[in-house]
Amino acid sequence: MEKTKREIWHKYTGADVEHGKLVHRMRQLGYEIPKKRTSFKNLNSDNMTKSKKESSLEVLQIQEKIKQLEKALLNSELRATAYETMIEIAEKELKINIRKKSDTKQSTR
DSSP: OOOOHHHHHHHHHOOSOOTTHHHHHHHHTTOOOOOOOOOHHHHTHHHHHHHHHHHHHHHHHHHHHHHHHHHHHHHHHHHHHHHHHHHHHHHHHHOOOOSOOTTOOOOOO
16 A cells, blocks of 8 residues: 555654755655756646736727827817916907006015
8 A cells, every 4th residue: 555745744744844845855865866957837727827817808908098198188188288378468458458468466465
């Protein structure tokens, strides 16, 4: 009857997890135990796919937000230009100063 590495470790140490110490000790004693390499690409492929999908969705959302903000900025600039033009026309036609002069003092109450 063969025992697993975990069963042997538990029998002699009482610990449930051995964290590779048993294999390390066996190699020190001369046993040839092949090293196993785990392909992280295969283990995390689902997570990578999900994170790529999530990041591409975030990019699309950010791009949409940028478009909205650019549109709002353009509208604000057009509104400011329209107000400036209205003030200039009103000052010319009514011959009154609407804009505050920079050297005017504020009134005290």
